[in-house]
Amino acid sequence: MSRRPRHPWLRPAANIGLIAVLLIALSFLPPDNSLAEVQENGVLKLCVPESYPPLVQADEDSPGFDVELAGLIAQEIGVRLVVNVMPSIGRDFNPRNWRLTRGQCNIIAGGVADTVQTQGFLQTLPTLAETGWVGISLDGSLPARGSSWAVWPGTSGLDRLALSRWLRENDVKARLVSSPTELRALLDRGEIDGAITERFAASATGIDNGKYQVFWLPPESFERFRMALGLWKGDQTLYRAVRAALKKLDYKVKNIGSEYGLVYNFRVTSEQLAAKNFTCGLALTT
Amino acid sequence: MNEAIGAVRGVYGVWLREITRATRDRGQMIGGVSRPIIWLLILGVGLNPYFRGEVYGQVAYVVPYTYLQFLFPAVIVLNIMYTSIQFAVSMIWDREFGFLREVLVSPMPRSLILLGKVLGGATVATTHGGLVLLLARFADVTLSFGEMAAALGFMFLLAFGLTSFGIILAARVRSFEGFGVFSNTLILPLYFASSSIFPLDPSLTRTQAVTSYPEWLVFLTRANPMTYAVDALRGILIDFNQFPTVLGPAIVLGMAVIFFVIALIDFNRT
Numbered sequence: 001m002s003r004r005p006r007h008p009w010l011r012p013a014a015n016i017g018l019i020a021v022l023l024i025a026l027s028f029l030p031p032d033n034s035l036a037e038v039q040e041n042g043v044l045k046l047c048v049p050e051s052y053p054p055l056v057q058a059d060e061d062s063p064g065f066d067v068e069l070a071g072l073i074a075q076e077i078g079v080r081l082v083v084n085v086m087p088s089i090g091r092d093f094n095p096r097n098w099r100l101t102r103g104q105c106n107i108i109a110g111g112v113a114d115t116v117q118t119q120g121f122l123q124t125l126p127t128l129a130e131t132g133w134v135g136i137s138l139d140g141s142l143p144a145r146g147s148s149w150a151v152w153p154g155t156s157g158l159d160r161l162a163l164s165r166w167l168r169e170n171d172v173k174a175r176l177v178s179s180p181t182e183l184r185a186l187l188d189r190g191e192i193d194g195a196i197t198e199r200f201a202a203s204a205t206g207i208d209n210g211k212y213q214v215f216w217l218p219p220e221s222f223e224r225f226r227m228a229l230g231l232w233k234g235d236q237t238l239y240r241a242v243r244a245a246l247k248k249l250d251y252k253v254k255n256i257g258s259e260y261g262l263v264y265n266f267r268v269t270s271e272q273l274a275a276k277n278f279t280c281g282l283a284l285t286t
Numbered sequence: 287m288n289e290a291i292g293a294v295r296g297v298y299g300v301w302l303r304e305i306t307r308a309t310r311d312r313g314q315m316i317g318g319v320s321r322p323i324i325w326l327l328i329l330g331v332g333l334n335p336y337f338r339g340e341v342y343g344q345v346a347y348v349v350p351y352t353y354l355q356f357l358f359p360a361v362i363v364l365n366i367m368y369t370s371i372q373f374a375v376s377m378i379w380d381r382e383f384g385f386l387r388e389v390l391v392s393p394m395p396r397s398l399i400l401l402g403k404v405l406g407g408a409t410v411a412t413t414h415g416g417l418v419l420l421l422a423r424f425a426d427v428t429l430s431f432g433e434m435a436a437a438l439g440f441m442f443l444l445a446f447g448l449t450s451f452g453i454i455l456a457a458r459v460r461s462f463e464g465f466g467v468f469s470n471t472l473i474l475p476l477y478f479a480s481s482s483i484f485p486l487d488p489s490l491t492r493t494q495a496v497t498s499y500p501e502w503l504v505f506l507t508r509a510n511p512m513t514y515a516v517d518a519l520r521g522i523l524i525d526f527n528q529f530p531t532v533l534g535p536a537i538v539l540g541m542a543v544i545f546f547v548i549a550l551i552d553f554n555r556t
Contacts, residue, residue: 012309016413019319023420026323031331031354031424096343108342119350121339233345233352234338236426 034235035077038106044074045082047105049089049155053203054260055129055227056110065260066109066229069127072252073107076245090155095121106238107229111155111200114228118157122230123239125246128257132224133163133217134202136187137194140213147193148173152183154201158225163196166221180205187212200227296394297402304376304406314372318365318414325361326421329483330354349485351524358418358425359519360482362441363512366415367477370445371469373407374452378465400453400553404546407449408442415441427523437522440535444515447542450549457552479503480512481528511537 030036038044048056048067056064067083074081084105088098100108113131114124135142135149143149149167151174153160167174175192177183184205186192197205202214216224231239246253308314330353337353339345349356380386389399416438422429429437452469459465507513518534521527527534 012306015309015312015315019315019417020420022319023322023417026327027421027424029327029424032334094343096341098342100342102340105342116350120348121343121345123352230342232339234334236352236354240426 031236032234033237034106034232034239035237035241038077038079038238042079043082044070044077044079045084045104045106046070047084047086047089047100047108048110050085050087051204052110052200054262055200064110065129065256065262066127066227068256069253070107070109070229072249072256073242073245076248077241095157102232106235107231107242109229112228112230113157113225115157115159115225118228118230121233123233123235124228124230125239125243126226126228128253128262129200129227130224131158131199131227133158133196133222134199134214135194135196135217136202136205136207136212136214138212140215142218143167143170143172143194145171146173148175150175150177150183150186150192150195152177152180152195152197152201154198158198162222166217293394293398296392297398297405300389300399300402301406301409304403305409307376308406308410314369318369318417321365321368322361322418322421325364325483326354326357326418326425330357330425349526351526352426354425355427355524356485356520357483358422358427359523360477360480360516362415362418363444363480363482363516363519364477365418366411366441366445367448367473367512369411369414370407370448371452371455371473373410373449374456374469375465376407377403377453377456378459378461396554397550400550404446404449404453404549407452408445411445411449412438412442415445429523433522437519440518440522440538443535443542444538447538447545450542450545453549454545454552457549457555476510476512479506479510480516481507482512482516511541514538
């Protein structure tokens with residue numbers, strides 16, 4: 001007569017344990033060569049537009065938040081940063097026409113918003129900067145019905161359809177402009193009641209901050225997004241390395257962010273909440 | 287009260303037997319490991335370059351995740367499908383070697399015997415699905431405890447329905463060999479036609495899908511309940527649903543109830 005084993009669960013448990021160890025070990029295999037290639041070439045290629053202040057600036061001493069951030073990441077990975085300025089970025093609404101290729105860039109920055117639309121094409125790593133639609137006007141008030149506002153959509157991929165719907169619903173006459181310079185000129189000449197653009201595109205207009213107020217459009221109508229570094233889909237190992245570097249550099253990143261004026265809180269004051277007035281309420285406070 | 291305790295102990299006994307047998311079956315264990323390795327590590331990595339972008343703004347499918355992330359929930363469903371449906375072999379085994387007869391003459395109601403068996407099969411299948419979760423790091427799928435619990439709960443529900451389905455099949459197939467062929471001809475088409483390894487439909491509108499794929503294939507995908515199971519698990523694990531969020535769990539719950547009732551009717555005829 002066979003004896004019942006003292007620990008009947010021991011063998012099955014050992015089998016399951018062995019399988020678990022095997023699978024966990026396998027999960028550490030690299031799924032691609034993207035990081036290995038960057039390390040082998042000793043270069044991390046960053047593609048940016050010509051100017052997108054304060055994320056990308058044409059100033060050697062102060063090249064912009066995204067460029068400095070990428071420099072730190074490259075240092076952390078142990079390679080040199082090469083910045084490829086791509087004048088094509090932003091020249092067209094469709095990013096396909098910018099012709100940015102895997103060969104030219106490992107990372108795309110300077111105007112990449114962390115939206116679902118962007119995530120369809122790139123893997124994104126959000127940074128400190130936040131973006132969304134903003135209004136620019138003399139008194140910081142929302143467009144009144146029948147008023148005329150200039151619109152410059154910028155390049156970050158915010159939802160233009162939602163903006164156009166909102167303008168129609170509020171009976172605002174929208175005047176589409178093709179550059180920040182045109183937008184500023186219209187404002188200065190008083191030909192329009194105000195302007196709507198993307199947050200960082202607003203800083204590119206160079207408007208007089210003492211004269212105009214910049215404010216978020218109503219949060220119940222428009223979502224705000226973090227800006228991001230964009231990496232190619234499928235470059236998992238590089239993505240992981242950049243993510244790990246960002247985590248490690250957290251403190252330094254915040255310091256750079258405050259140097260570029262990005263560590264802000266946008267808040268609605270209680271009085272404005274009570275008055276349901278989000279226009280001036282979304283004041284920029286440090 | 288004593289009757290209830292007796293019923294629970296009876297269900298537990300049947301469940302425990304199934305678990306013990308499954309954990310001692312090395313072949314089944316190896317299958318549970320080799321499938322995720324083949325599908326995720328080899329096929330996933332192999333096809334990755336064909337799904338990534340080479341030019342910004344231009345990818346084959348505009349979906350907010352990578353190919354490995356897309357494949358990951360489907361491999362879990364595949365592991366559950368295989369284990370659950372193949373579990374019915376134990377029914378044929380029990381029938382062939384007389385164990386089933388011994389159990390059926392016990393005072394325990396047949397519904398509880400079946401419940402114990404289905405729960406046992408579902409537990410084993412959920413464990414096999416859970417093993418794939420250990421590869422989450424490889425696929426870059428980040429999971430919170432809540433998401434993990436929700437995924438395991440959903441996997442158990444799916445495994446329960448599919449194990450019941452396996453038992454329905456076992457009632458109609460009399461031999462081991464016949465069941466093996468039958469289950470393979472069923473599992474693989476169901477798996478391939480569920481938007482599992484390439485996006486037959488996800489994120490595309492119906493018009494676009496019909497443009498990309500023939501109408502009959504889109505119809506098959508939409509008619510296949512496994513499509514909704516994969517979609518629901520994608521919703522839990524990578525936060526992406528092609529269909530309404532409640533649809534997947536509702537269809538899987540419906541499958542579990544309907545298949546268990548049919549399996550019970552068949553089992554009562556045994």
